[in-house]
Amino acid sequence: xxxxxxxxxxxxxxxxxxxxxxxxxxxxxxxxxxxxxxxxxxxxxxxxxxxxxxxxxxxxxxxxxxxxxxxxxxxxxxxxxxxxxxxxxxxxxxxxxxxxxxxxxxxxxxxxxxxxxxxxxxxxxxxxxxxxxxxxxxxxxxxxxxxxxxxxxxxxxxxxxxxxxxxxxxxxxxxxxxxxxxxxxxxxxxxxxxxxxxxxxxxxxxxxxxxxxxxxxxxxx
Ligand code: HEC
Ligand code: HEC
Numbered sequence: 001x002x003x004x005x006x007x008x009x010x011x012x013x014x015x016x017x018x019x020x021x022x023x024x025x026x027x028x029x030x031x032x033x034x035x036x037x038x039x040x041x042x043x044x045x046x047x048x049x050x051x052x053x054x055x056x057x058x059x060x061x062x063x064x065x066x067x068x069x070x071x072x073x074x075x076x077x078x079x080x081x082x083x084x085x086x087x088x089x090x091x092x093x094x095x096x097x098x099x100x101x102x103x104x105x106x107x108x109x110x111x112x113x114x115x116x117x118x119x120x121x122x123x124x125x126x127x128x129x130x131x132x133x134x135x136x137x138x139x140x141x142x143x144x145x146x147x148x149x150x151x152x153x154x155x156x157x158x159x160x161x162x163x164x165x166x167x168x169x170x171x172x173x174x175x176x177x178x179x180x181x182x183x184x185x186x187x188x189x190x191x192x193x194x195x196x197x198x199x200x201x202x203x204x205x206x207x208x209x210x211x212x213x214x215x216x217x218x219x220x221x
Contacts, residue, residue: 040118043111047102057125058168063095065171069124069221071155072116074162077192079103079112086187093183095174124166124221132214133207140212144202153216160192165219172213176200 044056051064058066067075081087082103088096106112142151148161155163164172178184185197203209 036114037118037121039111040114040116043106043115044118047105048115055125056119056122057166058171060168060170063171063174064099065168066125066127066166067119068122069166070119070163071157072113072120073157074155074160075116075119076112077160079106079116081187081190081193083107086190087184087193089187090183093178096184124163126220127166127168127217129218130169130214133211134215134218136208137211137213137215137218140203140208141215144199145212148199153219154221164216166221167216169213169217172216173209176209176213 044052048067049056051059051062052067053059053064056066056068058064078087082096082100083106085100088098088100091097106115141153145153145164148156148159149164150156150161153163153165155161175184179193179197179200182197185193185195185200187193203212
């Protein structure tokens with residue numbers, strides 16, 4: 001009887017200690033998640049918001065794109081590509097070169113990760129739609145782009161394709177042109193940029209590109 005009682009007490013003690021451990025671990029996890037998003041927010045306010053805007057929805061006058069709601073993996077990759085000169089490295093693209101200079105001050109992997117996770121957690125905003133043949137744009141988009149970028153241009157993490165909804169028409173037009181003329185997506189090590197460069201040729205002419213971009217700019221996130 002005494003033996004049984006002891007066993008019973010021990011198992012309660014073990015359960016209690018186990019419970020405390022689980023509690024301590026989850027508090028630790030929550031604290032570290034909160035800390036990394038806080039670090040991301042602080043880094044953003046100090047080093048990025050002057051150009052990308054207080055809500056990370058971009059600034060048209062500075063040609064800086066929206067980052068809010070963008071996939072963290074895509075953002076980290078772009079920051080790495082800027083810093084390695086894979087994007088903006090040859091100097092022919094003045095705006096990418098500007099962003100490359102900033103990326104060189106962001107050398108810690110953890111900082112990039114914290115920033116990217118913070119940005120992904122922000123809600124994407126709507127953009128000013130541009131006039132154009134959105135019906136044609138919708139058809140072309142679904143036929144040639146949606147398979148990778150998602151039916152609502154929300155992006156697809158598994159296919160490494162970024163969100164396009166929430167990016168301004170002028171930024172989309174410029175990037176598309178850069179894929180077409182090889183300013184972006186030509187570096188041998190830029191696997192996904194090269195993929196997008198190949199796809200860019202599927203739209204036949206400028207009118208088709210304009211229609212697709214008019215359609216994307218009409219999507220309300
Ligand atoms: C001096 C202005 C300026 C500052 C400061 C700045 N950026 Fe940029 N950023 C730009 C411009 C301009 C572009 C567009 C480059 C292009 O057209 O290729 C850009 C592009 C980007 C892109 C590519 C987005 C995409 O959809 O491919 C990322 C990611 C980015 N910036 C992140 C950051 C982060 C993070 C910070 C802070 C550490 C930052 N930027 C600070 C001007 C700035
Ligand atoms: C096979 C998949 C695939 C298809 C189809 C595709 N894309 Fe992409 N797209 C990508 C990937 C992957 C990237 C990211 C490239 C990188 O990492 O630099 C990208 C990037 C982009 C960007 C740059 C976004 C930014 O934030 O800078 C634009 C603009 C774009 N695509 C437009 C389009 C349009 C318009 C179509 C249809 C005509 C299209 N894409 C079809 C895979 C695809």
